[in-house]
Amino acid sequence: GMRKQGLSLIIFAGIVVNLPSNLVRMMSDEQNRWMLLAMTIVVLVLTIYAIVFVQQGRRNVPVMYPGRRMGNRMSMPVKGTLPLMVNMAGMIPLIFASAILQFPAIVSSYFVSSEIEWIKNFALGTQNTFNGTGGTYWAIYFFMVVIFTFFYTDVLFAQQNYGENLKRMGAQIPGVSRGAPTQRYLTKVQRRITLPGALFLGLVAVLPYLMQFIMPISSQGAGLLLVSSAGLLIVVGVVRDVFQNIDAELKLHGYQDSILVR
Secondary structure, three states: OHHHHHHHHHHHHHHHOOHHHHHHHHOOOOOOHHHHHHHHHHHHHHHHHHHHHHHHOEEEEEEEEOOOEEOOEEOOOEEEEEEEEOOOOOOHHHHHHHHHHHHHHHHHOOOOOOOOHHHHHHHHHHHHHOOOOOHHHHHHHHHHHHHHHHHHHHHHHHHHOHHHHHHHHOOEOOOOOOOHHHHHHHHHHHHHHHHHHHHHHHHHHOHHHHHHHHOOOOOOHHHHHOOOHHHHHHHHHHHHHHHHHHHHHHHHOOOOOOOOOO
16 A cells, blocks of 8 residues: 555655756756757657556466355356566666666776776776767667566566466466466566567667757757656656555545546
8 A cells, every 4th residue: 555655755756856956957058948848848758658558568368267166066167367567677677787887887997097008998998888978888778678677577477486376276377287387388478578568678778868869959868858767667657656556545445436547
C-alpha cells in the first residue's frame, strides 16, 4: 500500500525539486526560449507516454488451473493467464551501466599527470572516451543497458520459479509439461519479449545524446528532458505506483471507478 511508498516518494521529490532550476537554465536562451519550451513539452509527453506504454506491456501466457471438488463432483478446469512483463528490470540496468561507465574515467584521472608519456596519453584518451560527451560513450552505454536488462530480467525471473509454483498448484500451460519444462518454456518466452523492452531502455538511456541532433538550434538540446533518463523512469514509475495504490485502496472501500487508465 501507500505505507511502502515512503522511500520512492523521497527519491521522486529529490528528482522533481531540480526541475525549476533546469527549466530556468533552459529558458535563459532568449532567442529560442519559446521554441525550446514547446519542444520540451512535446518531448516529455511523448517520452512519458512511451515509458508507460512499454512498462504496461505484457504477454499473457494461457494457464489451466485444476477444478475444485464440489461434493462428489469435480468442476471443470479453470482457464487463466500468467502475465509476463515486457520490462521487468525497470531502471536498474541504466543505473548499473552508468555506474560501470564512470569507473574508467575515475581510475584514469589518477594517471593523467603521470611522467610516463604513454600512460599519460592512455589516461587522457580514456577520459575523453568516457566523459559522457562523445558518441563512443553513448554507444557503449546503449549496449550495456541492453545486456544488463537481459541479465537482470533473467535473475528476477529465475527467483520467481514459475515452473515449480505452477506444478505445486496443479496448474499447467497447455502443451507444456509441468515443472522444469514449464520453467524453460516461460524463460524462452520472457527472453523473447524482453528484447523490445531492452532496446527501448537503451533508447531512453541515450535520448539525452540524441536530443542534441533533434534540436541543433541550441547547445541545450540534451536538457530538453529536464531530468536524466533514469530519473524520468523513476518519476513515471513512482507516479504510476502511487496511482495504482490509491486505486486499490478505493476499490477496497467499495469504489468501482478506476482513476488510472489501463
